[in-house]
Amino acid sequence: MIPRRPRLGRRFFDRPTVTVARELLGAHLGVGPAGRRRWVEIVECEAYVADDPANHAYRGMTRRNRSMFGRPGTLYIYRIHRVVCANAVTRPGEAVLLRAARPLGPMADSTRGPGRLARALGFRLADDGTDMVDSPTIVWYGRREIPPIVAGPRVGIRRAADAPLRWAIRGSPWVSLPRPPGVSPRPTGA
DNA sequence: GAAAAGATTACCT
């Protein structure tokens, strides 16, 4: 008997960021009005934690990162070059960057990479600060099974570049580049 | 007020 996917609430996000990041692998995210909602399964994410020089909130609250200090489950959207990226806020000043996902249903757009994923889901900078726990247009459902995961260093950062705070579902072809060990398109084993 | 720096991506050789 297949267990039902639990709707993710405040208590899910109000936990250590590393725990939330790992447990979001395999979770389902739906964005958009009911009926036209786009669904994905998260396959890769990164944690940005306290005392982390790569964290946008490392130097405290600013105009850009103010939503990182919102309630657990707040959506933090930021712009980088010409794209936006999406994060789930956990505890004040910490968040999980959504890096890649497997499209579910009729999703034409690419969901590999944080910029493409955010765009495919229709996220805009104006969505920054949305409370995803109580939103009519953003819905999270937890995973039913624990997927095999691999860890690696985060992508595209200069500071704290070695911290293994990136996780992905092992073997998933939807993981972004550069691929961490164990998620090659043709898995070497097990 | 000016300058630099990106949690990226697309396109080049």
Place this chain on the structure above:
DNA sequence: GGTAATCTTTTCC
């Protein structure tokens, strides 16, 4: 492999 695009926020006069 490398670099340009592109624009907001942050940081530094």
